[in-house]
Amino acid sequence: MNNIVHLTIADRKHELTIKEYRGQRVVTFRDIDELHRRPEGTAGRNFRENRQHFIEGEDYFELNQPDEIRRLGFERPQGGTPNKIILLTESGYLMLVKSFTDDLAWQVQRQLVNHYFRSKTLTTPKDNSLRQAEIEARLRNAKTRQAKLMKQMAEDFKDMLSPESIQLLVAGATELIMGRPLLPKPQIEVHFTATEIAEELGISANRLGRIANKYGLKTPEYGKWVLDKSPHSNKQVRSFIYNVRGRQALIDAYNREAEVRVVTLVPVDSTNMEKGSS
Known part of the structure:
Protein backbone atom coordinates (compact mmCIF):
# COMPACT_ATOMS: atom_id res chain seq x y z
CA MET A 1 0.00 0.00 0.00
CA THR A 124 3.68 -3.05 -8.15
CA PRO A 125 5.05 -6.57 -7.65
CA LYS A 126 5.17 -5.78 -3.96
CA ASP A 127 1.42 -5.11 -3.98
CA ASN A 128 0.83 -8.37 -5.82
CA SER A 129 2.88 -10.29 -3.30
CA LEU A 130 0.89 -8.72 -0.48
CA ARG A 131 -2.34 -9.74 -2.16
CA GLN A 132 -1.05 -13.31 -2.61
CA ALA A 133 0.02 -13.39 1.04
CA GLU A 134 -3.45 -12.21 2.03
CA ILE A 135 -5.09 -14.98 -0.01
CA GLU A 136 -2.83 -17.63 1.50
CA ALA A 137 -3.44 -16.33 5.02
CA ARG A 138 -7.20 -16.38 4.54
CA LEU A 139 -6.99 -19.93 3.19
CA ARG A 140 -4.97 -21.04 6.22
CA ASN A 141 -7.45 -19.38 8.56
CA ALA A 142 -10.37 -21.09 6.81
CA LYS A 143 -8.67 -24.50 7.08
CA THR A 144 -7.89 -23.91 10.75
CA ARG A 145 -11.52 -23.00 11.50
CA GLN A 146 -12.71 -26.09 9.64
CA ALA A 147 -10.25 -28.31 11.51
CA LYS A 148 -11.38 -26.88 14.87
CA LEU A 149 -15.00 -27.55 13.92
CA MET A 150 -14.20 -31.19 13.05
CA LYS A 151 -12.36 -31.72 16.33
CA GLN A 152 -15.22 -30.09 18.25
CA MET A 153 -17.70 -32.40 16.53
CA ALA A 154 -15.63 -35.40 17.57
CA GLU A 155 -15.74 -34.18 21.18
CA ASP A 156 -19.42 -33.13 21.25
CA PHE A 157 -20.72 -36.32 19.65
CA LYS A 158 -18.29 -38.85 21.10
CA ASP A 159 -21.18 -40.69 22.79
CA MET A 160 -23.10 -40.91 19.51
CA LEU A 161 -20.35 -41.66 17.00
CA SER A 162 -18.47 -44.89 16.48
CA PRO A 163 -14.73 -44.96 17.31
CA GLU A 164 -14.03 -45.16 13.57
CA SER A 165 -16.02 -41.97 12.91
CA ILE A 166 -14.21 -40.10 15.68
CA GLN A 167 -10.86 -41.29 14.36
CA LEU A 168 -11.81 -40.10 10.87
CA LEU A 169 -12.73 -36.63 12.16
CA VAL A 170 -9.48 -36.23 14.12
CA ALA A 171 -7.36 -37.54 11.23
CA GLY A 172 -9.13 -35.20 8.79
CA ALA A 173 -8.63 -32.19 11.08
CA THR A 174 -4.93 -32.98 11.42
CA GLU A 175 -4.53 -33.28 7.65
CA LEU A 176 -6.23 -29.90 7.11
CA ILE A 177 -3.86 -28.14 9.51
CA MET A 178 -0.62 -29.87 8.49
CA GLY A 179 -1.36 -30.15 4.78
CA ARG A 180 -0.64 -33.88 4.70
CA PRO A 181 -1.98 -36.98 6.47
CA LEU A 182 -0.22 -37.74 9.75
CA LEU A 183 -2.71 -40.06 11.45
CA PRO A 184 -3.86 -43.33 9.90
CA LYS A 185 -7.46 -43.41 8.77
CA PRO A 186 -9.41 -46.47 9.89
CA GLN A 187 -10.65 -49.04 7.44
CA ILE A 188 -14.39 -48.52 7.35
CA GLU A 189 -16.34 -51.78 7.24
CA VAL A 190 -19.48 -51.85 5.13
CA HIS A 191 -22.66 -52.06 7.18
CA PHE A 192 -26.31 -52.58 6.34
CA THR A 193 -29.39 -51.46 8.25
CA ALA A 194 -32.22 -53.85 9.05
CA THR A 195 -34.44 -51.86 6.71
CA GLU A 196 -32.03 -52.29 3.79
CA ILE A 197 -31.75 -56.05 4.30
CA ALA A 198 -35.50 -56.39 4.85
CA GLU A 199 -36.23 -54.58 1.58
CA GLU A 200 -33.80 -56.91 -0.18
CA LEU A 201 -35.72 -59.93 1.15
CA GLY A 202 -39.14 -58.39 0.62
CA ILE A 203 -40.19 -58.48 4.27
CA SER A 204 -40.69 -55.92 7.03
CA ALA A 205 -37.87 -54.67 9.22
CA ASN A 206 -39.80 -55.80 12.31
CA ARG A 207 -39.99 -59.36 11.01
CA LEU A 208 -36.30 -59.29 10.21
CA GLY A 209 -35.61 -58.09 13.73
CA ARG A 210 -37.53 -61.01 15.19
CA ILE A 211 -35.47 -63.43 13.09
CA ALA A 212 -32.25 -61.75 14.25
CA ASN A 213 -33.32 -62.05 17.89
CA LYS A 214 -34.36 -65.67 17.46
CA TYR A 215 -30.98 -66.70 16.05
CA GLY A 216 -28.90 -64.39 18.26
CA LEU A 217 -27.44 -62.33 15.42
CA LYS A 218 -27.11 -58.98 17.21
CA THR A 219 -23.56 -59.58 18.42
CA PRO A 220 -20.17 -57.94 17.62
CA GLU A 221 -19.46 -60.80 15.24
CA TYR A 222 -22.30 -59.69 12.99
CA GLY A 223 -22.34 -55.91 13.42
CA LYS A 224 -22.57 -53.19 16.04
CA TRP A 225 -24.97 -50.96 17.93
CA VAL A 226 -25.19 -47.29 16.85
CA LEU A 227 -27.32 -44.28 17.69
CA ASP A 228 -29.82 -43.36 15.02
CA LYS A 229 -32.75 -40.97 14.71
CA SER A 230 -36.10 -42.41 15.63
CA PRO A 231 -38.49 -42.48 12.62
CA HIS A 232 -41.30 -41.16 14.83
CA SER A 233 -39.49 -38.40 16.76
CA ASN A 234 -36.26 -36.39 17.00
CA LYS A 235 -34.88 -38.68 19.71
CA GLN A 236 -31.75 -40.76 19.23
CA VAL A 237 -32.39 -44.50 19.56
CA ARG A 238 -30.06 -47.53 19.61
CA SER A 239 -30.09 -49.46 16.37
CA PHE A 240 -28.12 -52.51 15.28
CA ILE A 241 -26.41 -52.42 11.89
CA TYR A 242 -25.07 -55.57 10.26
CA ASN A 243 -21.72 -56.19 8.63
CA VAL A 244 -21.29 -58.41 5.55
CA ARG A 245 -21.20 -61.54 7.69
CA GLY A 246 -24.28 -60.43 9.60
CA ARG A 247 -26.19 -59.72 6.40
CA GLN A 248 -25.44 -63.20 5.08
CA ALA A 249 -26.37 -64.78 8.42
CA LEU A 250 -29.71 -62.98 8.33
CA ILE A 251 -30.40 -64.13 4.78
CA ASP A 252 -29.53 -67.72 5.72
CA ALA A 253 -31.76 -67.54 8.79
CA TYR A 254 -34.63 -66.14 6.72
CA ASN A 255 -34.23 -68.95 4.19
CA ARG A 256 -34.34 -71.54 6.98
CA GLU A 257 -37.52 -69.96 8.28
CA ALA A 258 -39.00 -70.11 4.77
CA GLU A 259 -38.09 -73.79 4.41
CA VAL A 260 -39.82 -74.60 7.69
CA ARG A 261 -42.99 -72.90 6.48
CA VAL A 262 -42.93 -74.77 3.18
CA VAL A 263 -42.64 -78.16 4.94
CA THR A 264 -45.39 -77.26 7.36
CA LEU A 265 -47.78 -76.15 4.65
CA VAL A 266 -47.32 -79.10 2.22
CA PRO A 267 -50.87 -80.42 1.45
CA VAL A 268 -51.66 -84.03 2.44
CA ASP A 269 -52.28 -86.45 -0.53
CA SER A 270 -55.69 -88.05 0.25
CA THR A 271 -55.20 -90.76 -2.41
CA ASN A 272 -52.07 -92.05 -0.73
CA MET A 273 -53.92 -92.04 2.58
CA GLU A 274 -56.71 -94.24 1.15
CA LYS A 275 -54.18 -96.73 -0.32
CA GLY A 276 -52.41 -96.92 2.94
CA SER A 277 -55.60 -97.73 4.84
CA SER A 278 -56.73 -100.51 2.48
Missing part, protein backbone atom coordinates in the same frame (compact mmCIF):
# COMPACT_ATOMS: atom_id res chain seq x y z
CA ASN A 2 2.94 2.35 -0.60
CA ASN A 3 1.65 3.64 -3.94
CA ILE A 4 0.23 7.14 -3.94
CA VAL A 5 -2.38 8.75 -6.20
CA HIS A 6 -2.04 12.52 -6.62
CA LEU A 7 -5.33 14.42 -6.81
CA THR A 8 -6.05 18.08 -7.46
CA ILE A 9 -9.25 19.26 -5.81
CA ALA A 10 -10.21 22.93 -5.72
CA ASP A 11 -6.64 23.88 -6.70
CA ARG A 12 -5.24 21.95 -3.76
CA LYS A 13 -2.96 18.93 -4.06
CA HIS A 14 -3.88 15.76 -2.24
CA GLU A 15 -2.05 12.47 -1.83
CA LEU A 16 -4.23 9.40 -1.43
CA THR A 17 -2.63 6.10 -0.52
CA ILE A 18 -3.82 3.31 -2.80
CA LYS A 19 -5.81 0.68 -0.90
CA GLU A 20 -6.81 -2.55 -2.58
CA TYR A 21 -8.85 -5.42 -1.25
CA ARG A 22 -9.90 -8.54 -3.16
CA GLY A 23 -8.73 -7.04 -6.41
CA GLN A 24 -10.64 -3.75 -6.01
CA ARG A 25 -9.56 -0.29 -5.00
CA VAL A 26 -11.29 0.88 -1.86
CA VAL A 27 -11.50 3.94 0.40
CA THR A 28 -12.11 4.37 4.11
CA PHE A 29 -14.52 6.70 5.93
CA ARG A 30 -11.50 8.75 6.97
CA ASP A 31 -10.45 9.21 3.30
CA ILE A 32 -13.93 10.44 2.41
CA ASP A 33 -14.18 12.89 5.33
CA GLU A 34 -10.74 14.37 4.54
CA LEU A 35 -11.23 14.71 0.77
CA HIS A 36 -14.74 16.15 1.10
CA ARG A 37 -13.64 18.36 4.01
CA ARG A 38 -16.38 17.03 6.26
CA PRO A 39 -16.23 16.72 10.05
CA GLU A 40 -14.63 13.50 11.19
CA GLY A 41 -17.25 10.75 11.49
CA THR A 42 -19.59 12.15 8.82
CA ALA A 43 -19.06 9.34 6.31
CA GLY A 44 -19.33 6.65 8.97
CA ARG A 45 -22.59 8.10 10.29
CA ASN A 46 -24.10 8.29 6.78
CA PHE A 47 -23.12 4.68 6.17
CA ARG A 48 -24.69 3.43 9.40
CA GLU A 49 -27.92 5.32 8.75
CA ASN A 50 -28.28 3.80 5.28
CA ARG A 51 -26.52 0.47 5.73
CA GLN A 52 -29.56 -1.53 4.58
CA HIS A 53 -29.04 -0.17 1.06
CA PHE A 54 -25.42 -1.37 0.80
CA ILE A 55 -24.50 -4.89 -0.32
CA GLU A 56 -21.54 -6.47 1.44
CA GLY A 57 -18.96 -7.80 -1.00
CA GLU A 58 -20.21 -5.46 -3.72
CA ASP A 59 -20.45 -1.99 -2.15
CA TYR A 60 -18.26 -2.56 0.89
CA PHE A 61 -16.11 -5.02 2.80
CA GLU A 62 -16.09 -5.38 6.57
CA LEU A 63 -12.80 -6.45 8.14
CA ASN A 64 -13.02 -7.66 11.73
CA GLN A 65 -9.88 -9.76 12.11
CA PRO A 66 -7.14 -7.68 13.82
CA ASP A 67 -4.37 -9.74 12.22
CA GLU A 68 -5.75 -9.08 8.74
CA ILE A 69 -6.30 -5.37 9.46
CA ARG A 70 -2.74 -5.05 10.77
CA ARG A 71 -1.28 -6.95 7.81
CA LEU A 72 -3.04 -4.64 5.36
CA GLY A 73 -1.63 -1.60 7.15
CA PHE A 74 -4.77 0.04 8.52
CA GLU A 75 -4.09 1.97 11.72
CA ARG A 76 -5.91 4.52 13.85
CA PRO A 77 -4.74 8.16 13.48
CA GLN A 78 -3.63 8.06 17.12
CA GLY A 79 -1.90 4.72 16.59
CA GLY A 80 -2.92 1.14 17.18
CA THR A 81 -4.97 -1.30 15.15
CA PRO A 82 -8.77 -0.89 14.98
CA ASN A 83 -10.94 -3.89 15.81
CA LYS A 84 -13.08 -3.36 12.72
CA ILE A 85 -12.87 -1.35 9.52
CA ILE A 86 -15.22 -0.73 6.58
CA LEU A 87 -13.76 -0.48 3.08
CA LEU A 88 -15.94 1.08 0.38
CA THR A 89 -15.71 0.11 -3.28
CA GLU A 90 -16.41 2.58 -6.09
CA SER A 91 -20.14 1.77 -6.05
CA GLY A 92 -20.28 2.04 -2.27
CA TYR A 93 -18.46 5.37 -2.29
CA LEU A 94 -20.79 6.85 -4.94
CA MET A 95 -23.86 5.68 -3.01
CA LEU A 96 -22.52 7.15 0.22
CA VAL A 97 -21.84 10.63 -1.21
CA LYS A 98 -25.14 10.96 -3.09
CA SER A 99 -26.22 13.50 -0.50
CA PHE A 100 -23.04 15.59 -1.00
CA THR A 101 -24.20 18.11 -3.64
CA ASP A 102 -21.85 21.04 -3.08
CA ASP A 103 -19.34 22.07 -5.77
CA LEU A 104 -16.44 20.51 -3.90
CA ALA A 105 -18.25 17.15 -3.76
CA TRP A 106 -18.59 17.06 -7.54
CA GLN A 107 -14.87 17.71 -7.96
CA VAL A 108 -13.90 15.04 -5.44
CA GLN A 109 -16.13 12.46 -7.09
CA ARG A 110 -14.70 13.18 -10.54
CA GLN A 111 -11.11 12.99 -9.25
CA LEU A 112 -11.67 9.74 -7.37
CA VAL A 113 -13.54 8.02 -10.18
CA ASN A 114 -11.14 9.01 -12.95
CA HIS A 115 -7.79 8.95 -11.15
CA TYR A 116 -8.25 6.47 -8.35
CA PHE A 117 -10.98 3.84 -8.83
CA ARG A 118 -10.59 3.55 -12.59
CA SER A 119 -6.88 4.24 -12.86
CA LYS A 120 -5.03 2.03 -15.37
CA THR A 121 -1.89 2.05 -13.23
CA LEU A 122 -0.94 -1.48 -12.31
CA THR A 123 0.03 -2.38 -8.80
Whole structure:
Protein backbone atom coordinates (compact mmCIF):
# COMPACT_ATOMS: atom_id res chain seq x y z
CA MET A 1 0.00 0.00 0.00
CA ASN A 2 2.94 2.35 -0.60
CA ASN A 3 1.65 3.64 -3.94
CA ILE A 4 0.23 7.14 -3.94
CA VAL A 5 -2.38 8.75 -6.20
CA HIS A 6 -2.04 12.52 -6.62
CA LEU A 7 -5.33 14.42 -6.81
CA THR A 8 -6.05 18.08 -7.46
CA ILE A 9 -9.25 19.26 -5.81
CA ALA A 10 -10.21 22.93 -5.72
CA ASP A 11 -6.64 23.88 -6.70
CA ARG A 12 -5.24 21.95 -3.76
CA LYS A 13 -2.96 18.93 -4.06
CA HIS A 14 -3.88 15.76 -2.24
CA GLU A 15 -2.05 12.47 -1.83
CA LEU A 16 -4.23 9.40 -1.43
CA THR A 17 -2.63 6.10 -0.52
CA ILE A 18 -3.82 3.31 -2.80
CA LYS A 19 -5.81 0.68 -0.90
CA GLU A 20 -6.81 -2.55 -2.58
CA TYR A 21 -8.85 -5.42 -1.25
CA ARG A 22 -9.90 -8.54 -3.16
CA GLY A 23 -8.73 -7.04 -6.41
CA GLN A 24 -10.64 -3.75 -6.01
CA ARG A 25 -9.56 -0.29 -5.00
CA VAL A 26 -11.29 0.88 -1.86
CA VAL A 27 -11.50 3.94 0.40
CA THR A 28 -12.11 4.37 4.11
CA PHE A 29 -14.52 6.70 5.93
CA ARG A 30 -11.50 8.75 6.97
CA ASP A 31 -10.45 9.21 3.30
CA ILE A 32 -13.93 10.44 2.41
CA ASP A 33 -14.18 12.89 5.33
CA GLU A 34 -10.74 14.37 4.54
CA LEU A 35 -11.23 14.71 0.77
CA HIS A 36 -14.74 16.15 1.10
CA ARG A 37 -13.64 18.36 4.01
CA ARG A 38 -16.38 17.03 6.26
CA PRO A 39 -16.23 16.72 10.05
CA GLU A 40 -14.63 13.50 11.19
CA GLY A 41 -17.25 10.75 11.49
CA THR A 42 -19.59 12.15 8.82
CA ALA A 43 -19.06 9.34 6.31
CA GLY A 44 -19.33 6.65 8.97
CA ARG A 45 -22.59 8.10 10.29
CA ASN A 46 -24.10 8.29 6.78
CA PHE A 47 -23.12 4.68 6.17
CA ARG A 48 -24.69 3.43 9.40
CA GLU A 49 -27.92 5.32 8.75
CA ASN A 50 -28.28 3.80 5.28
CA ARG A 51 -26.52 0.47 5.73
CA GLN A 52 -29.56 -1.53 4.58
CA HIS A 53 -29.04 -0.17 1.06
CA PHE A 54 -25.42 -1.37 0.80
CA ILE A 55 -24.50 -4.89 -0.32
CA GLU A 56 -21.54 -6.47 1.44
CA GLY A 57 -18.96 -7.80 -1.00
CA GLU A 58 -20.21 -5.46 -3.72
CA ASP A 59 -20.45 -1.99 -2.15
CA TYR A 60 -18.26 -2.56 0.89
CA PHE A 61 -16.11 -5.02 2.80
CA GLU A 62 -16.09 -5.38 6.57
CA LEU A 63 -12.80 -6.45 8.14
CA ASN A 64 -13.02 -7.66 11.73
CA GLN A 65 -9.88 -9.76 12.11
CA PRO A 66 -7.14 -7.68 13.82
CA ASP A 67 -4.37 -9.74 12.22
CA GLU A 68 -5.75 -9.08 8.74
CA ILE A 69 -6.30 -5.37 9.46
CA ARG A 70 -2.74 -5.05 10.77
CA ARG A 71 -1.28 -6.95 7.81
CA LEU A 72 -3.04 -4.64 5.36
CA GLY A 73 -1.63 -1.60 7.15
CA PHE A 74 -4.77 0.04 8.52
CA GLU A 75 -4.09 1.97 11.72
CA ARG A 76 -5.91 4.52 13.85
CA PRO A 77 -4.74 8.16 13.48
CA GLN A 78 -3.63 8.06 17.12
CA GLY A 79 -1.90 4.72 16.59
CA GLY A 80 -2.92 1.14 17.18
CA THR A 81 -4.97 -1.30 15.15
CA PRO A 82 -8.77 -0.89 14.98
CA ASN A 83 -10.94 -3.89 15.81
CA LYS A 84 -13.08 -3.36 12.72
CA ILE A 85 -12.87 -1.35 9.52
CA ILE A 86 -15.22 -0.73 6.58
CA LEU A 87 -13.76 -0.48 3.08
CA LEU A 88 -15.94 1.08 0.38
CA THR A 89 -15.71 0.11 -3.28
CA GLU A 90 -16.41 2.58 -6.09
CA SER A 91 -20.14 1.77 -6.05
CA GLY A 92 -20.28 2.04 -2.27
CA TYR A 93 -18.46 5.37 -2.29
CA LEU A 94 -20.79 6.85 -4.94
CA MET A 95 -23.86 5.68 -3.01
CA LEU A 96 -22.52 7.15 0.22
CA VAL A 97 -21.84 10.63 -1.21
CA LYS A 98 -25.14 10.96 -3.09
CA SER A 99 -26.22 13.50 -0.50
CA PHE A 100 -23.04 15.59 -1.00
CA THR A 101 -24.20 18.11 -3.64
CA ASP A 102 -21.85 21.04 -3.08
CA ASP A 103 -19.34 22.07 -5.77
CA LEU A 104 -16.44 20.51 -3.90
CA ALA A 105 -18.25 17.15 -3.76
CA TRP A 106 -18.59 17.06 -7.54
CA GLN A 107 -14.87 17.71 -7.96
CA VAL A 108 -13.90 15.04 -5.44
CA GLN A 109 -16.13 12.46 -7.09
CA ARG A 110 -14.70 13.18 -10.54
CA GLN A 111 -11.11 12.99 -9.25
CA LEU A 112 -11.67 9.74 -7.37
CA VAL A 113 -13.54 8.02 -10.18
CA ASN A 114 -11.14 9.01 -12.95
CA HIS A 115 -7.79 8.95 -11.15
CA TYR A 116 -8.25 6.47 -8.35
CA PHE A 117 -10.98 3.84 -8.83
CA ARG A 118 -10.59 3.55 -12.59
CA SER A 119 -6.88 4.24 -12.86
CA LYS A 120 -5.03 2.03 -15.37
CA THR A 121 -1.89 2.05 -13.23
CA LEU A 122 -0.94 -1.48 -12.31
CA THR A 123 0.03 -2.38 -8.80
CA THR A 124 3.68 -3.05 -8.15
CA PRO A 125 5.05 -6.57 -7.65
CA LYS A 126 5.17 -5.78 -3.96
CA ASP A 127 1.42 -5.11 -3.98
CA ASN A 128 0.83 -8.37 -5.82
CA SER A 129 2.88 -10.29 -3.30
CA LEU A 130 0.89 -8.72 -0.48
CA ARG A 131 -2.34 -9.74 -2.16
CA GLN A 132 -1.05 -13.31 -2.61
CA ALA A 133 0.02 -13.39 1.04
CA GLU A 134 -3.45 -12.21 2.03
CA ILE A 135 -5.09 -14.98 -0.01
CA GLU A 136 -2.83 -17.63 1.50
CA ALA A 137 -3.44 -16.33 5.02
CA ARG A 138 -7.20 -16.38 4.54
CA LEU A 139 -6.99 -19.93 3.19
CA ARG A 140 -4.97 -21.04 6.22
CA ASN A 141 -7.45 -19.38 8.56
CA ALA A 142 -10.37 -21.09 6.81
CA LYS A 143 -8.67 -24.50 7.08
CA THR A 144 -7.89 -23.91 10.75
CA ARG A 145 -11.52 -23.00 11.50
CA GLN A 146 -12.71 -26.09 9.64
CA ALA A 147 -10.25 -28.31 11.51
CA LYS A 148 -11.38 -26.88 14.87
CA LEU A 149 -15.00 -27.55 13.92
CA MET A 150 -14.20 -31.19 13.05
CA LYS A 151 -12.36 -31.72 16.33
CA GLN A 152 -15.22 -30.09 18.25
CA MET A 153 -17.70 -32.40 16.53
CA ALA A 154 -15.63 -35.40 17.57
CA GLU A 155 -15.74 -34.18 21.18
CA ASP A 156 -19.42 -33.13 21.25
CA PHE A 157 -20.72 -36.32 19.65
CA LYS A 158 -18.29 -38.85 21.10
CA ASP A 159 -21.18 -40.69 22.79
CA MET A 160 -23.10 -40.91 19.51
CA LEU A 161 -20.35 -41.66 17.00
CA SER A 162 -18.47 -44.89 16.48
CA PRO A 163 -14.73 -44.96 17.31
CA GLU A 164 -14.03 -45.16 13.57
CA SER A 165 -16.02 -41.97 12.91
CA ILE A 166 -14.21 -40.10 15.68
CA GLN A 167 -10.86 -41.29 14.36
CA LEU A 168 -11.81 -40.10 10.87
CA LEU A 169 -12.73 -36.63 12.16
CA VAL A 170 -9.48 -36.23 14.12
CA ALA A 171 -7.36 -37.54 11.23
CA GLY A 172 -9.13 -35.20 8.79
CA ALA A 173 -8.63 -32.19 11.08
CA THR A 174 -4.93 -32.98 11.42
CA GLU A 175 -4.53 -33.28 7.65
CA LEU A 176 -6.23 -29.90 7.11
CA ILE A 177 -3.86 -28.14 9.51
CA MET A 178 -0.62 -29.87 8.49
CA GLY A 179 -1.36 -30.15 4.78
CA ARG A 180 -0.64 -33.88 4.70
CA PRO A 181 -1.98 -36.98 6.47
CA LEU A 182 -0.22 -37.74 9.75
CA LEU A 183 -2.71 -40.06 11.45
CA PRO A 184 -3.86 -43.33 9.90
CA LYS A 185 -7.46 -43.41 8.77
CA PRO A 186 -9.41 -46.47 9.89
CA GLN A 187 -10.65 -49.04 7.44
CA ILE A 188 -14.39 -48.52 7.35
CA GLU A 189 -16.34 -51.78 7.24
CA VAL A 190 -19.48 -51.85 5.13
CA HIS A 191 -22.66 -52.06 7.18
CA PHE A 192 -26.31 -52.58 6.34
CA THR A 193 -29.39 -51.46 8.25
CA ALA A 194 -32.22 -53.85 9.05
CA THR A 195 -34.44 -51.86 6.71
CA GLU A 196 -32.03 -52.29 3.79
CA ILE A 197 -31.75 -56.05 4.30
CA ALA A 198 -35.50 -56.39 4.85
CA GLU A 199 -36.23 -54.58 1.58
CA GLU A 200 -33.80 -56.91 -0.18
CA LEU A 201 -35.72 -59.93 1.15
CA GLY A 202 -39.14 -58.39 0.62
CA ILE A 203 -40.19 -58.48 4.27
CA SER A 204 -40.69 -55.92 7.03
CA ALA A 205 -37.87 -54.67 9.22
CA ASN A 206 -39.80 -55.80 12.31
CA ARG A 207 -39.99 -59.36 11.01
CA LEU A 208 -36.30 -59.29 10.21
CA GLY A 209 -35.61 -58.09 13.73
CA ARG A 210 -37.53 -61.01 15.19
CA ILE A 211 -35.47 -63.43 13.09
CA ALA A 212 -32.25 -61.75 14.25
CA ASN A 213 -33.32 -62.05 17.89
CA LYS A 214 -34.36 -65.67 17.46
CA TYR A 215 -30.98 -66.70 16.05
CA GLY A 216 -28.90 -64.39 18.26
CA LEU A 217 -27.44 -62.33 15.42
CA LYS A 218 -27.11 -58.98 17.21
CA THR A 219 -23.56 -59.58 18.42
CA PRO A 220 -20.17 -57.94 17.62
CA GLU A 221 -19.46 -60.80 15.24
CA TYR A 222 -22.30 -59.69 12.99
CA GLY A 223 -22.34 -55.91 13.42
CA LYS A 224 -22.57 -53.19 16.04
CA TRP A 225 -24.97 -50.96 17.93
CA VAL A 226 -25.19 -47.29 16.85
CA LEU A 227 -27.32 -44.28 17.69
CA ASP A 228 -29.82 -43.36 15.02
CA LYS A 229 -32.75 -40.97 14.71
CA SER A 230 -36.10 -42.41 15.63
CA PRO A 231 -38.49 -42.48 12.62
CA HIS A 232 -41.30 -41.16 14.83
CA SER A 233 -39.49 -38.40 16.76
CA ASN A 234 -36.26 -36.39 17.00
CA LYS A 235 -34.88 -38.68 19.71
CA GLN A 236 -31.75 -40.76 19.23
CA VAL A 237 -32.39 -44.50 19.56
CA ARG A 238 -30.06 -47.53 19.61
CA SER A 239 -30.09 -49.46 16.37
CA PHE A 240 -28.12 -52.51 15.28
CA ILE A 241 -26.41 -52.42 11.89
CA TYR A 242 -25.07 -55.57 10.26
CA ASN A 243 -21.72 -56.19 8.63
CA VAL A 244 -21.29 -58.41 5.55
CA ARG A 245 -21.20 -61.54 7.69
CA GLY A 246 -24.28 -60.43 9.60
CA ARG A 247 -26.19 -59.72 6.40
CA GLN A 248 -25.44 -63.20 5.08
CA ALA A 249 -26.37 -64.78 8.42
CA LEU A 250 -29.71 -62.98 8.33
CA ILE A 251 -30.40 -64.13 4.78
CA ASP A 252 -29.53 -67.72 5.72
CA ALA A 253 -31.76 -67.54 8.79
CA TYR A 254 -34.63 -66.14 6.72
CA ASN A 255 -34.23 -68.95 4.19
CA ARG A 256 -34.34 -71.54 6.98
CA GLU A 257 -37.52 -69.96 8.28
CA ALA A 258 -39.00 -70.11 4.77
CA GLU A 259 -38.09 -73.79 4.41
CA VAL A 260 -39.82 -74.60 7.69
CA ARG A 261 -42.99 -72.90 6.48
CA VAL A 262 -42.93 -74.77 3.18
CA VAL A 263 -42.64 -78.16 4.94
CA THR A 264 -45.39 -77.26 7.36
CA LEU A 265 -47.78 -76.15 4.65
CA VAL A 266 -47.32 -79.10 2.22
CA PRO A 267 -50.87 -80.42 1.45
CA VAL A 268 -51.66 -84.03 2.44
CA ASP A 269 -52.28 -86.45 -0.53
CA SER A 270 -55.69 -88.05 0.25
CA THR A 271 -55.20 -90.76 -2.41
CA ASN A 272 -52.07 -92.05 -0.73
CA MET A 273 -53.92 -92.04 2.58
CA GLU A 274 -56.71 -94.24 1.15
CA LYS A 275 -54.18 -96.73 -0.32
CA GLY A 276 -52.41 -96.92 2.94
CA SER A 277 -55.60 -97.73 4.84
CA SER A 278 -56.73 -100.51 2.48
